[in-house]
């Protein structure tokens with residue numbers, strides 16, 4: 001069966017995924033796209049060989065069997081519920097939205113009822129496979145340390161509320177340490193990596209997030225440490241930003257493409 005994919009949100013990630021389907025990297029058909037910037041979506045769709053239709057969510061869902069959300073946290077509820085209620089699987093990029101336990105339980109129940117799946121790619125971090133395996137048995141702690149240059153942290157609610165002058169730091173300095181549940185609200189730009197890690201591991205209350213302002217780096221660096229019955233695990237990733245959206249790591253789009261490839265191909269490697 002040739003999978004038919006529809007993408008909601010044709011920004012940095014959505015376009016990268018669309019191109020990967022269009023050029024055959026993902027063995028599927030791109031049947032439709034939707035973005036609230038309709039004119040830009042039309043122009044982009046016309047540039048692709050597969051000529052996907054530009055359709056609002058309700059119509060897009062009817063045309064495909066996998067719906068990709070690459071829009072915003074605010075869009076997740078509507079996209080996931082519409083897709084799953086119509087028995088279509090959904091892939092969610094704005095994972096931070098799933099820190100809402102009620103929404104998470106609602107969409108899981110819908111997926112069960114309609115025999116479809118909710119896919120959450122690893123996104124901008126590595127090592128989720130190991131955390132997932134480790135979590136089968138007891139895991140003592142999961143910590144993610146995010147290091148960013150000052151410009152990557154500007155405007156975060158925690159920074160604004162505490163009047164932190166990020167430019168004054170001349171050496172790497174930890175400015176926050178706390179549970180993912182709080183970090184997600186204080187540093188919404190880190191929400192997706194902390195959310196994926198919490199979902200796959202020991203949850204939003206127990207996962208510890210540390211934020212370091214680092215004047216010595218230009219890339220966003222995430223380090224993960226997990227300790228449990230399995231032993232110890234350390235992973236470090238230095239992310240190159242996406243060419244069109246500096247807030248998004250290029251790896252996040254590649255991870256979405258790899259997930260779709262895995263869904264569409266018979267050989268599934270990795271936990």
Ligand SMILES: NC(=O)c1ccc[n+]([C@@H]2O[C@H](COP(=O)([O-])OP(=O)(O)OC[C@H]3O[C@@H](n4cnc5c(N)ncnc54)[C@H](O)[C@@H]3O)[C@@H](O)[C@H]2O)c1
Nearest residue numbers: 009011012013035036070071072075094123124192248252
């Ligand atoms: N999982 C991860 O690791 C990870 C990493 C980076 C970004 N993200 C998330 O993925 C999402 C997409 O990221 P991006 O870099 O492509 O963002 P982007 O801003 O480049 O593109 C988002 C697009 O979605 C459209 N959009 C927003 N809300 C919409 C709605 N309700 N209906 C239709 N279109 C809508 C916007 O017009 C825009 O074109 C964001 O929520 C981002 O936080 C996840």
